[in-house]
Every structure is written in structure tokens, then in C-alpha cells.
Amino acid sequence: xxxxxxxxxxxxxxxxxxxxxxxxxxxxxxxxxxxxxxxxxxxxxxxxxxxxxxxxxxxxxxxxxxxxxxxxxxxxxxxxxxxxxxxxxxxxxxxxxxxxxxxxxxxxxxxxxxxxxxxxxxxxxxxxxxxxxxxxxxxxxxxxxxxxxxxxxxxxxxxxxxxxxxxxxxxxxxxxxxxxxxxxxxxxxxxxxxxxxxxxxxxxxxxxxxxxxxxxxxxxxxxxxxxxxxxxxxxxxxxxxxxxxxxxxxxxxxxxxxxxxxxxxxxxxxxxxxxxxxxxxx
Numbered sequence: 452x453x454x455x456x457x458x459x460x461x462x463x464x465x466x467x468x469x470x471x472x473x474x475x476x477x478x479x480x481x482x483x484x485x486x487x488x489x490x491x492x493x494x495x496x497x498x499x500x501x502x503x504x505x506x507x508x509x510x511x512x513x514x515x516x517x518x519x520x521x522x523x524x525x526x527x528x529x530x531x532x533x534x535x536x537x538x539x540x541x542x543x544x545x546x547x548x549x550x551x552x553x554x555x556x557x558x559x560x561x562x563x564x565x566x567x568x569x570x571x572x573x574x575x576x577x578x579x580x581x582x583x584x585x586x587x588x589x590x591x592x593x594x595x596x597x598x599x600x601x602x603x604x605x606x607x608x609x610x611x612x613x614x615x616x617x618x619x620x621x622x623x624x625x626x627x628x629x630x631x632x633x634x635x636x637x638x639x640x641x642x643x644x645x646x647x648x649x650x651x652x653x654x655x656x657x658x659x660x661x662x663x664x665x666x667x668x669x670x671x672x673x674x675x676x677x678x679x680x681x682x683x684x685x686x687x688x689x690x691x692x693x694x695x696x697x698x699x700x701x702x703x704x705x706x707x708x709x710x711x712x713x714x715x716x717x718x719x720x721x722x723x724x725x726x727x728x729x730x731x732x733x
Contacts, residue, residue: 487617491629494671496571496600497548498664500621501541501555501578503563542620542664543568543592544673546703548599553592554703555663556678557583560590568594571627582706586646588678589699591706602665605672607695610634610651618655618677618691620664630656632689639692641723644679650692651675657691666693675699 541559546552553568560566566578576594583590614634622628632655639650653666657677666675675693682688705712722728 487629487631490669490671491617491619493600494602494617494665494667495619495627495629497545497602498571498619498627499543499545499553500569500626501543501559501663502538502567502569503541503560504536504538504565504567505562506536506564540621540624540660541662542660542677544663544665544676545599545601546604546673548601551594551596551599552581552703552707553578553594554676554699555590555592556676557585557588557590559663560592561585566592568592570596570599572598582710582712584702584706584712586712587694587698587702588645589676589694589702589706591703602667602671602673604696604700605668605670605674607651607674607697610637610668610674610695612637614674615669616653616655616674617667617669618653618657618661618664618693619667620657620661620677622656622658622660624660632656635690642679642692644692647698649695649698650678651695653691653693654689655691656687656689657693658687661691673699 539559541555543553543555543559546554560580560583566580568576568578570576574596576596578592578594581591581593612634616632616634618630618632620628632653634651635654636652639652640648642648642650644650651666651674655666657680661677662679664677665673666677668674674696676696676699677691677693679692680687681690702712
């Protein structure tokens with residue numbers, strides 16, 4: 452039992468960081484145990500499952516080859532019209548319950564002909580695309596629904612390395628799932644994932660389907676939108692990235708106001724000053 456005492460003390464320290472994280476549950480010895488359940492009961496209804504559907508024409512590449520058509524004397528209008536329906540799953544966050552406004556990643560809804568939103572209470576709605584910014588990978592949707600919950604947005608400039616965070620989403624289409632971890636790094640860029648990068652890095656497990664879901668702190672506030680992972684083996688290895696809430700807020704506000712994001716162009720580019728450049732420039 453002595454070996455487990457530091458771990459138990461650590462858990463109680465985590466629980467004291469948030470009023471949501473302590474619930475008077477007891478173990479077999481009558482000692483209280485920490486839990487995230489009260490926080491998640493408030494936060495989960497504001498995180499939605501997103502299912503997208505699109506229809507594409509599917510034609511054998513040989514049949515599109517002009518040489519192949521001439522050789523076999525196949526008229527263009529004789530090509531079979533085969534259509535295939537594709538579907539994908541992702542996540543989203545309700546940021547305005549009254550207006551039914553949902554924020555997600557652009558790549559979650561890219562090319563979708565139909566977007567379905569699934570709530571934790573079992574209701575399903577068809578969403579309308581308000582606008583999208585592929586450069587930051589943010590899209591804004593809305594649904595016509597009542598009785599929604601929303602997440603308040605925290606100032607992400609106040610997030611610190613080592614803060615505890617919770618990732619909520621729809622990994623592999625399983626439905627709402629939570630994972631926990633810490634903020635591993637801030638201001639990650641130069642990854643080549645998006646046009647504009649300023650990621651929060653976390654070791655909270657993020658997997659395919661988590662995209663567009665919420666990264667929240669222990670106060671239940673949104674600090675980021677889960678977006679990408681580094682997965683050399685195809686699965687989570689503890690390196691995930693979220694778009695900071697301040698960037699999400701700025702982009703979403705422009706999309707709600709004008710349906711597009713406008714940026715100024717300065718005519719220069721920037722890069723970090725590393726040891727090699729420092730030596731080259733003296």
C-alpha cells in the first residue's frame with residue numbers, strides 16, 4: 452500500500468484544481484475519490500457528433516482515356532454513370548446554444564453534400580454551412596434546435612504548459628468519448644498541416660473522428676478545437692494538436708459576420724531564428 456500513496460496524493464491535488472473534479476465518492480476504506488463526472492455531465496451535451504455524406508461519380512480511369520475510347524470505339528455518352536455515396540465522421544462544438552452555432556474543422560465537412568449533427572440526447576439535425584476557412588481549418592455550422600448546451604470559450608493565451616485538459620469527440624465513429632492529458636507545448640507551427648499554425652500540443656489521446664471536437668480545461672471551458680495528430684504507426688502516439696480558442700473565436704466571428712475570412716498581405720515571411728541562421732547572420 453505504501454507504494455500507492457504518492458499516486459493517491461497526486462490525484463487529490465488534481466481534484467482540488469477544479470470544483471467539478473471532486474465528488475464525494477468513497478473507496479472500500481471510506482476515502483474520497485476524485486472524479487471528472489460532474490464536469491463532463493455539464494460539458495458533454497455541447498459536443499456533437501458530425502456525420503457527412505457525399506455522392507461522387509466513379510468511372511474506371513481507362514474509360515476516361517481518349518486513346519482507350521478510340522481504340523475500342525466507345526462513344527463518350529456510352530460511358531456508364533456510376534455514383535458512389537461516401538460518408539465520414541467527425542466532431543463539433545456548440546458555442547452558441549440560442550443560435551444553434553457549431554464550430555468544427557473544415558476538413559470534417561469538406562465536400563459534403565449533407566451534414567448531420569447528432570446530440571448526446573439522441574436527437575439528429577441537418578446542419579447548414581455558414582462559412583469555412585480552409586487556411587486555419589475552421590468551419591461554422593448552424594442547426595435549428597432548442598434546448599441546446601454551449602461551451603464558454605476561454606482566453607487561450609492564459610493556457611500554460613502542464614495544464615490538465617480533456618479531449619472530447621467521436622473517435623472512429625464510436626460516439627462521444629473523453630480522454631485526458633496535459634498541455635505538452637504551445638505555439639506549435641511549421642508542421643505543414645494548415646496554412647496558419649499556432650497549435651496547442653497535448654498528450655490527451657486524439658484519433659480519427661476526434662477532429663472538430665473540444666479540448667477543455669478543468670473548469671469546463673473550451674481552450675481549443677482538436678485538429679490533427681502525428682501518427683507514424685497510424686494510431687495515437689501521444690502527440691495531438693488543437694487550434695487555440697482565441698484563433699477559433701476570431702475566425703468564427705468573421706465567418707458569422709461575412710461568411711468569409713479576409714486577411715491583409717504584408718509581403719514578407721517569417722521563420723524562427725535558429726542556431727544556424729544566427730551564425731550565418733552574425
